[in-house]
Amino acid sequence: MSSILDLEVFVRTADTGSLSAAARSLGLSPAAASIALKRLETRLGSRLLARSTRSMRLTEEGRRYLDSVREALATLAEGEQALRQQSHGLTGLLQLAAPSDFGRNVVLGWLDAFKLEHPNIRLQLMLNDSNADLFRETVDIALRFGVPRDSSLVALPVVPDHRRIPCASPDYLARHGTPRTPTELAQHNTLRYMRQGRANNTWYFRQGAVLQEVEVTGDYLSDDGEIVRRWALAGHGIAYKANLDIARDLKAGRLVQLLPDWQGEPTPFNLMCPHRLQVSERVKVLHRFLQVRCQALLNE
Structure with a gap:
């Protein structure tokens, strides 16, 4: 040996x-x-x-x-x-990247609770809607929406069945009406999200075996997910947001879910690591913590 x-x-x-x-x-x-x-x-x-x-x-x-x-x-x-x-609890540094909207408005508060449970952990949080390069940037793990495209990364599922939801404020719907089918979205002002320089102009919906793609337009476009949500809250149009981003707004009645008989685009929510050897005990504990918190948020 x-x-x-x-x-x-x-x-x-x-x-x-x-x-x-x-x-x-x-x-x-x-x-x-x-x-x-x-x-x-x-x-x-x-x-x-x-x-x-x-x-x-x-x-x-x-x-x-x-x-x-x-x-x-x-x-x-x-x-x-x-x-x-x-004997000493979790120790070490957690360098985490997260999407801007969910990170700022949800994860930030959760990390305060995580730190109370594990006071010897040091936290570094980077908020950005561009996917952090886990091999080059100063982050070890990243929360990401969507099907992982990089097969070299390890995906730890947080909410594997997560989806996008079309939503709008009650005020917008009172002024412009409520779409009943995906095709009616083309008649509305949509609040589009831009990622890596490309606007998300095609929204996907499924009902059983039927898949519909809808080309949408609008006069609001941003590369920041939080800005899109704020525009929706202000009544500027219809947004197509991650369920986790708007769960609290839906519960409070600030936003209304549209097309409840249709399933939005699948956007599994994962904790990404560059290599399975970097899935340390503190990463595993954070992963379990996030799973519990996300499920509680969606079930509120």
């Missing part, structure tokens, strides 16, 4: 491309790091790194072994963290 130190030397060397840099990061001498790497290769009977006086690179065997080693070290770290948390 390889020692943890030998495995850490291998991973750090692969990451930095330098045995000396790996040694410094682990507080070892270059000679001790070299011995650890040789000890690991001898036990495996394989060369993991091709070394010369000027460069170092992974061999084919090293590339195949690296992912397994990363997973093993991550599992050990998570186990140690879980043991510490039993």
Whole structure:
């Protein structure tokens, strides 16, 4: 069985491309790091790194072994963290990205409650309707609406059966009438949402096996989901919003759900992570917390 130190030397060397840099990061001498790497290769009977006086690179065997080693070290770290948390509670940093409307008006308050339950957690919240790049930006996890398009990400379902809902204020409906079928939406002023430079001009509805696509128009367009909701509350037109965004407005009567016999576009709500090894205990606890809160919000 390889020692943890030998495995850490291998991973750090692969990451930095330098045995000396790996040694410094682990507080070892270059000679001790070299011995650890040789000890690991001898036990495996394989060369993991091709070394010369000027460069170092992974061999084919090293590339195949690296992912397994990363997973093993991550599992050990998570186990140690879980043991510490039993006596000290959750610790560490949660870097979370969330959609602007839902993040500002719902998640922000929920995170206050989460922090009371786990006071040793540090929070970093980024609100943006553009999908955060989890591989480049300073966020570890992101709340997202819609079917995940990036298969390299891990999706933890929060509300898997979530949908969009057409809605308007009572004042707008009193002035312009209530549409009874999806096609009647084309006769109304719609409040459209723009994402990545493209306006959502096509709204989808399903009734049993029947799928209808409606081309909508309007004189209000924004790339911020909260702005679209505010326009709807102000009576400017009909919005096509995520159910979670408007659940409280529907309950309070500030907005009215339209076309209740039709299902809106599926927009599953997920907590996204860049890799399953980053699904730490604190991420799992946050995931369960969000599941409970979202279901309670939708069932109010």
